[in-house]
Amino acid sequence: xxxxxxxxxxxxxxxxxxxxxxxxxxxxxxxxxxxxxxxxxxxxxxxxxxxxxxxxxxxxxxxxxxxxxxxxxxxxxxxxxxxxxxxxxxxxxxxxxxxxxxxxxxxxxxxxxxxxxxxxxxxxxxxxxxxxxxxxxxxxxxxxxxxxxxxxxxxxxxxxxxxxxxxxxxxxxxxxxxxxxxxxxxxxxxxxxxxxxxxxxxxxxxxxxxxxxxxxxxxxxxxxxxxxxxxxxxxxxxxxxxxxxxxxx
Amino acid sequence: xxxxxxxxxxxxxxxxxxxxxxxxxxxxxxxxxxxxxxxxxxxxxxxxxxxxxxxxxxxxxxxxxxxxxxxxxxxxxxxxxxxxxxxxxxxxxxxxxxxxxxxxxxxxxxxxxxxxxxxxxxxxxxxxxxxxxxxxxxxxxxxxxxxxxxxxxxxxxxxxxxxxxxxxxxxxxxxxxxxxxxxxxxxxxxxxxxxxxxxxxxxxxxxxxxxxxx
Numbered sequence: 001x002x003x004x005x006x007x008x009x010x011x012x013x014x015x016x017x018x019x020x021x022x023x024x025x026x027x028x029x030x031x032x033x034x035x036x037x038x039x040x041x042x043x044x045x046x047x048x049x050x051x052x053x054x055x056x057x058x059x060x061x062x063x064x065x066x067x068x069x070x071x072x073x074x075x076x077x078x079x080x081x082x083x084x085x086x087x088x089x090x091x092x093x094x095x096x097x098x099x100x101x102x103x104x105x106x107x108x109x110x111x112x113x114x115x116x117x118x119x120x121x122x123x124x125x126x127x128x129x130x131x132x133x134x135x136x137x138x139x140x141x142x143x144x145x146x147x148x149x150x151x152x153x154x155x156x157x158x159x160x161x162x163x164x165x166x167x168x169x170x171x172x173x174x175x176x177x178x179x180x181x182x183x184x185x186x187x188x189x190x191x192x193x194x195x196x197x198x199x200x201x202x203x204x205x206x207x208x209x210x211x212x213x214x215x216x217x218x219x220x221x222x223x224x225x226x227x228x229x230x231x232x233x234x235x236x237x238x239x240x241x242x243x244x245x246x247x248x249x
Numbered sequence: 250x251x252x253x254x255x256x257x258x259x260x261x262x263x264x265x266x267x268x269x270x271x272x273x274x275x276x277x278x279x280x281x282x283x284x285x286x287x288x289x290x291x292x293x294x295x296x297x298x299x300x301x302x303x304x305x306x307x308x309x310x311x312x313x314x315x316x317x318x319x320x321x322x323x324x325x326x327x328x329x330x331x332x333x334x335x336x337x338x339x340x341x342x343x344x345x346x347x348x349x350x351x352x353x354x355x356x357x358x359x360x361x362x363x364x365x366x367x368x369x370x371x372x373x374x375x376x377x378x379x380x381x382x383x384x385x386x387x388x389x390x391x392x393x394x395x396x397x398x399x400x401x402x403x404x405x406x407x408x409x410x411x412x413x414x415x416x417x418x419x420x421x422x423x424x425x426x427x428x429x430x431x432x433x434x435x436x437x438x439x440x441x442x443x444x445x446x447x448x449x450x451x452x453x454x455x456x457x458x459x460x461x462x463x
Contacts, residue, residue: 010452015365016423065331074293
């Protein structure tokens, strides 16, 4: 592991990394127990600073929160290697949060050597993936009023892309993904109309097979978002066939 | 963040987590201990709305206060706070007391959500106000000292005095201001790349001063 990443622990613990740094540090975290321990400590320490900011919220907020939770069921504890039922854990329409369903880890990776062009999936509001630690990139995009999401599931792995035309930004969330092979990384791309691929950052996947990233650069409606496996550090152009391709419009 | 960390496997990790728990347990606030909050989360995961209401009562001043500090806009802070609690409710089952305290878990979620929201939707306006924000930070530090300040706040305030000015400003701008380390560097006229070191050094000193066993 590269020593220059270790010193990002503090900035990561206070959410002071930009999106690309956050993604690459999370990738590092997945394999560095020392950094995970340090981040846990420093996050707890940073949390104590909030005692300096204590403010009583308006009573109406309590009522809103409690009436809000009354309409939503807590998600049961995660179970490993058990497929979620296909459709029966959709939240009711009153909920504002739609979790991305956990899927068992599968051989999607191996099976996906051939390019997979996937039709636009359902519409969802997804500020939170299964992975509480990396909810943010999706939330950033879905915070926009015009945010939309497209998703696909293949052999048990799920990829969801959120896109806001207003922000010109896209984010991706995956679950049930196997880790990238040693010395390799998942890389994201914008693919324009002419098939031109523009690098859009790396995607880290944690030990539970989940990961999120905000794509770097500007997203336009004519783009597709693609994901490939590349040598660590990424490539200037894709060197493997895409595992995922999702259209933004 | 802490809720999804893979299980500890090395000795260093285990002691680190113990330290984190100790640090966070002392931040739980006057109204509930860390163990009580953890129990409320456990009951909430089973759909116990009364337990969740108690959790809200025990944590909302700190959580809302942090969100308001980062987001600044009152209406948006209420929105973000509600979003955080709804997410916490949905994901209660993912809280693992082995990996950190309940209050730390909540504050981590709240901070990340607040920072992401403010960066996504208010980026340009806040950047324009950057210098005003620095002023407000200074002002805040002197005025927040009041009879209302909790014992915990007094303890944290004392611990902050052990940091160098540069460390303290960097930590406060990053955590309470919600700025990226690049922005912190710009605000403090530091060479690019040094702010993240100041932030880490400051947090480490703060952690050590706040009573984490060596």
